[in-house]
Amino acid sequence: MSTTPVIVPIDTPTLGDRSYLAHDGSVALVVDPQRDIDRVLTLADEAGVRITHVFETHIHNDYLTGGLALAEATGAAYHVNAADEVSYARAPISDGDVVEVSPNLRVRAIATPGHTFTHLSYALESLSDEGTEAVGVFTGGSLLFGATGRPDLLGHEHTHDLVHHQFSSAHRLADELPDHAHVLPTHGFGSFCSAGSTGDTTASTIGAEKRQNPALTQDEEQWVADTLAGLDAYPAYYAHMAPGNSAGPSAPDLSTPESADKETLATRIAAGEWVVDLRTRTAFAAGHVTGTLNFGVDGQFATYLGWLIPWGTPLTLLGDRPEQVAEAQRELVRIGIDHLEGAATGSPEDWTDAPLGSFERAVFADLAQVRHHRRVAVLDVRRASEFAEAHIDGAVNVPLHELLDRLDEVPSGEVWVHCAGGYRASIAASVLSARGVHVVAVDDSFDEGAKPAGLPIDAAA
Numbered sequence: 196m197s198t199t200p201v202i203v204p205i206d207t208p209t210l211g212d213r214s215y216l217a218h219d220g221s222v223a224l225v226v227d228p229q230r231d232i233d234r235v236l237t238l239a240d241e242a243g244v245r246i247t248h249v250f251e252t253h254i255h256n257d258y259l260t261g262g263l264a265l266a267e268a269t270g271a272a273y274h275v276n277a278a279d280e281v282s283y284a285r286a287p288i289s290d291g292d293v294v295e296v297s298p299n300l301r302v303r304a305i306a307t308p309g310h311t312f313t314h315l316s317y318a319l320e321s322l323s324d325e326g327t328e329a330v331g332v333f334t335g336g337s338l339l340f341g342a343t344g345r346p347d348l349l350g351h352e353h354t355h356d357l358v359h360h361q362f363s364s365a366h367r368l369a370d371e372l373p374d375h376a377h378v379l380p381t382h383g384f385g386s387f388c389s390a391g392s393t394g395d396t397t398a399s400t401i402g403a404e405k406r407q408n409p410a411l412t413q414d415e416e417q418w419v420a421d422t423l424a425g426l427d428a429y430p431a432y433y434a435h436m437a438p439g440n441s442a443g444p445s446a447p448d449l450s451t452p453e454s455a456d457k458e459t460l461a462t463r464i465a466a467g468e469w470v471v472d473l474r475t476r477t478a479f480a481a482g483h484v485t486g487t488l489n490f491g492v493d494g495q496f497a498t499y500l501g502w503l504i505p506w507g508t509p510l511t512l513l514g515d516r517p518e519q520v521a522e523a524q525r526e527l528v529r530i531g532i533d534h535l536e537g538a539a540t541g542s543p544e545d546w547t548d549a550p551l552g553s554f555e556r557a558v559f560a561d562l563a564q565v566r567h568h569r570r571v572a573v574l575d576v577r578r579a580s581e582f583a584e585a586h587i588d589g590a591v592n593v594p595l596h597e598l599l600d601r602l603d604e605v606p607s608g609e610v611w612v613h614c615a616g617g618y619r620a621s622i623a624a625s626v627l628s629a630r631g632v633h634v635v636a637v638d639d640s641f642d643e644g645a646k647p648a649g650l651p652i653d654a655a656a
Contacts, residue, residue: 198220198300198321198323199321200217200218200219200299200300200319200321200330201218201220202215202216202217202319202330202379203217203218203238205228205229205235205238206384207258207529209495209496209497210258210386210498210530211382211383211384211387211498212229212382212384212386213227213379213381213384214226214227214228214381215227215333215379216235216242216246217300218239218242218300219297219299219300220242220244221244221245222245222247222296222297222300223239223244223245223246223247224246224248224249224296224300224302225246225249225250225265225271226249226252226333226335226381227250227251227252227255227262227333227335227381228249228260228261228262229258229261230258230259230260230264230444230446230528230529231525231528231529232261232264232265232268232446233449235261236268236269245269246265246269247269247271247272248272248274248294248296248302249262249266249269249271249272249273249274250262250274250288250317251273252314252315252317252333252334252336252337252381253276253310253311253313253314253315253335253336254275254279254281254311254313254440255436255440256311256348256388256436257382257386257387257388257430257433257436257530259439259440259444259528259529259530259531260440260444261446262275263283263445264444267446268446272286272294273285273286274286274288274294276289276313278312278313279313279441280441281441282441283442283443288304289304289306290305290315291303291305292304299322299323300319300320301320301322301327302317302318302319302320303318303329304316304317305318305332305367305368305371306364307334307337307338307364307367307368308357308360308361308364309336309337309343309344309346309360309361309363309365310336310344310345310346310357310361310382311336312353312360314335314336314337314344314364316334316335316338316364317333318332318376319332319333319379328373329372329373330376330377331377331378331379332368332376332377332378332401333380333381334368334379334380334381335380335381336380336382336388337361337364337365337368337380338364338365338368338369338378338380339383339389339391340378340383340394340398340408341391341399341404341407341408341409342383342390342391342392342408343389343390343391343408343422344383344389344390345387345388345389345390345429346360346361347426348433354423358419358422359415359419361390361410362410362418362419365404365408365411368401369401369404369405369411372401374400374401374402375400375401375402377398378399378400378401378403385495387427387429387498388429390426391421391422391425409421425580427578427580428578428579428594430498430499430501430502430596431501431502431503431506431596432501432502432506432531435506435531436530436531439531444531447525447528447533448528448533449521449525451517451521452535452537452538453536453537453538454538455511455538455539457545457546457547457548459537460484460511460513460539460546460547461547463509463511463536464485464486464487465486468508468510468511468536469488469504469508469510469511470484470486470487470488470512470513471487471488471500471510471511471512472484472487472488472489472490472513472514472625473490473491473492473496473514473515473519473520474489474491474514474515476491476556476618476620476636477638478515479491479625480553480554480555480556480636481553482543482552482553483551483552483553484513484543484546484547484551484552485547485550485551485552485628486552486629487625488625488626488629489622489624490622491621492514492519492522492523492526496523496526497526497527497532499595499618499619501527501530502595503595503598503599503622504532505599509536510527510532510535510536511536511537511538511539512538512539513539514538514539514540515540515541515542516540517540519540520540552628552629554624554628554634555635555636556635556636556637556638557635557636557637557638557639558637558638558644559613559639559641559644559645559647559650560644560648561637562611562613562648563648563649563650565611569609571608571609571610571611571635572591572605572606572608572609573589573591573611573612574591574605574610574611574612574613574623575587575590575592575612575614576592576593576594576595576612576613576614576619576620576622576623577592577595577614577615577619577641578594578596579592579594581615582594583655584654585652585653585654585655586652587613587653588650588651588652588653591604593605595614595619598623599626602630605627605632609634609635610627610632610633610635611634611635611637612634612635612637613641613645614641615641615642617636617637617638617639617640620638621636621638623636624636
């Protein structure tokens with residue numbers, strides 16, 4: 196008798212990650228859980244299954260794990276590579292080890308260094324009277340959809356070794372697993388942990404990756420060169436994640452933050468604390484408390500706030516409703532921002548008695564028209580690699596994540612700020628507006644709007 200395991204992805208799109216719950220109808224395992232483990236517990240409860248094993252593919256660089264807290268909450272065995280130096284009790288696991296999850300399921304550890312030196316992938320095997328079948332492999336930051344995990348997060352001194360390890364690991368998975376086995380990565384859905392584009396793919400198999408993944412279709416020398424050439428900046432908060440994960444993150448506190456009134460908000464803004472408006476960029480541009488910053492919770496909120504905020508800066512959140520604040524709080528604990536000074540909900544008129552700040556929004560066609568009539572500066576806040584690929588002639592490039600350190604490079608006068616789609620431009624516009632700059636936020640697609648609008652584009656050859 197055979198029971199096909201159920202594999203449930205748990206998406207965290209704002210960080211570009213997936214966790215997994217896999218079960219046979221009674222017993223479950225979890226791979227790479229995010230810190231807000233209530234999502235996992237709810238899914239297990241709905242499926243009527245008991246979590247008995249939790250596995251980490253690696254010590255994560257882009258989020259704090261919920262693995263230890265989940266294991267403690269459920270009594271599950273917590274499997275972390277025996278070679279990882281951690282400060283908590285774990286069930287050590289190494290290459291080749293097999294964990295019997297249930298009479299129907301087992302997990303086999305496969306060493307796949309490359310994203311880290313101690314990275315493990317886990318083959319999920321179904322047991323039956325006919326034999327053992329590998330139905331999928333949890334690949335973490337090893338083999339992704341059409342790409343691999345990046346090899347440079349442990350420091351440039353290790354990148355050369357890790358990139359070659361990553362190539363070998365991809366081939367090991369392709370050689371050891373059947374073509375029909377599902378590839379189940381943790382990274383690659385917008386995560387800065389991926390090297391190369393994973394596109395819009397949402398599912399894949401070993402066979403599909405053999406046909407389309409450059410790590411499996413190119414020779415090693417070419418793949419290594421292409422991978423290293425494509426590495427780009429990654430969020431500054433990553434520096435805090437591996438130490439936190441090695442120490443063992445506790446369960447997060449998601450209780451409602453203390454309410455902040457108008458006077459308190461004014462005092463915090465004047466003191467240089469961060470007061471962040473979570474509303475959409477459209478709402479923020481139309482009217483906001485002067486001095487606040489706009490990181491809309493409708494985008495990659497935690498990624499960009501974590502990237503820009505000086506670590507440890509006191510933080511207060513503003514939202515149009517309590518659910519918006521709660522969503523942002525959940526995002527923040529995933530990257531280790533546990534303490535909020537407070538929060539307020541409602542509208543800007545509820546948060547200040549002073550005149551509201553505002554700035555214009557526009558599209559690239561507006562910019563093209565304006566440049567015929569007066570001189571304006573164009574600030575491109577995309578990453579340097581995006582700028583090099585194509586940019587508006589005469590634009591100044593200050594990547595968003597470098598903006599706070601390079602404010603003196605922002606042109607004087609009227610500044611039109613843009614990115615690839617509008618989200619980063621609004622963050623930058625809020626930073627500049629808070630400093631008194633006459634700013635216009637371009638809320639438009641660069642690829643679809645700039646050239647058709649007649650703007651002169653410099654493109655890479």
